[in-house]
Each structure stands twice: as structure tokens, then as C-alpha cells.
Amino acid sequence: MPEHRIRLGPWLLAAAMLCSPGTNVLHAQEPDKTVVRIAELVIDPAQLGAYKAIVMEEMDDSVQLEPGVLAIYSVAEKDKPNHLRFFEIYVSDEAYRAHIESAHFKKYVALTQRMIQSRALIETTPVQLSAKARQPKSVD
């Protein structure tokens, strides 16, 4: 969510709307607490299938059971199927902390710790998260 639009006061916002009637005011809101985290994992190729089965269950559990987990996306690099990247969206830092304390996350950690060869965790500052309101293949 664009920070500069968040900080606009009501007068400035009204002025902006008058000056540019096409402005999408969806972005004039309170400071955003959304947390996005990126993880880059390299999985033992011999255990990739087992790892995926476990992490996919954990991802669905997180999104279905935790109100603060908006999305967890997992993709593999096209030519390196055991190099996985995760893009995770939480409503707040509290929601992220609750996630890593959840039973399903702890189970995932215990089951997969010997499958992960390397791990990079990247903290981020969201610039903008643009998504259709209803995603056709989501779980809820």
C-alpha cells in the first residue's frame, strides 16, 4: 500500500480527488501493518517429494485456520526444482508471531528440519500489494 497516499490528511486527500478524479481512493487508508516475508529454501533432492507434501499441508492449514495469514505462495525455480521460494503475507507482525507458534507450523519444522539444505529468510517493506478481490483458486 503506497505510503505516501496513506499519509495524506483529509484536506489533501479531498484536494487530490478534485485534482485527479480518476484517483483510486482505495489506497487512502491507515498506515499499513501488513507483513510480507520471503523465504528461499534448498531442499535435499532425494526428499523433495516428501518435503512438498508436508509443506503443502502446512500452508493450507495456516491459511484456513489462522485469520492473520492472508496467503502463502510456494514456487520452485524453473530449472532448479529443489530451490523453493515462499512469499508469505500476514495481516500484522502479531499474526506472523502467532503463525510460528502454531501447532501446524511446529509440526512442519519438526518433520522437515533434516530435509532443508539451506535457508534464507528475507524481511521486506511492502511497496504495494495489488490483487483481485476474489481469487479463483483460493482456499478459505
Next chain:
Amino acid sequence: MPEHRIRLGPWLLAAAMLCSPGTNVLHAQEPDKTVVRIAELVIDPAQLGAYKAIVMEEMDDSVQLEPGVLAIYSVAEKDKPNHLRFFEIYVSDEAYRAHIESAHFKKYVALTQRMIQSRALIETTPVQLSAKARQPKSVD
């Protein structure tokens, strides 16, 4: 709701469950056409504000105007505000190709080409995309 549950008839679903009782039937589905692309851009720090304003408009245009663009997320690395990462979800390869031919994308490219210091584009194979059906701050 995962697509395969919509598409699998009850008989096929029952057969799948009988044949492999441990399989998570959520993922017993037709090959997915969803395309996820990752981009890692380094922006000229002196032009970062201008770049962000342009790309944020382009992201919203894409999600609002193009039926095949499900989401475009942009975040900065926490300690490197000019190192941006994009996570982009398209319904298909055709949707991605239509996106890069769109007027708003071409305008973005023309306006920002001198602002981008380096660019890495990463093609991916989705493992799983788990998201709540309705995202509270999305545009549509």
C-alpha cells in the same frame, strides 16, 4: 475452493481416494496453467520515488483492467529500499503475454527504463498457492 474439487466428479474423486488413501486429494487435479513470475530489480536510489509512483499505478491498472492478472505484489528488501522484488500471478501464459503487450505495461517500460540499474527475471513452477478467498485490501 481448489479447482480439482470443482472439476472432479464424485466417482473419480472416490476412485482417487481408494487408489491412494494417503494422497492429499486437494492436489489431485489437472495440470495447472497458473504462471508465477518473480522479478528482482535494483532501482537508481535518486529515482526511487519516481519509479515507485509509476510502477504502483501500472500494478493497479494491470490487476483492475486485465482479467488474467490475479496479483502483482511489490516489496523492498528491508535494509535495501531500492532492491525491489515482484511476485506476479497470472491465470495462464497467454495472460502473461497479453500483459506485456498492454498499453499500461508499455508505458511503464518507456517511463522507467533509465531508472532500473539491474533486473533479474525468474521463471517458476508453482508448488502451491494458498490464499484466503477474499483479501481485505485488494482491488477489483
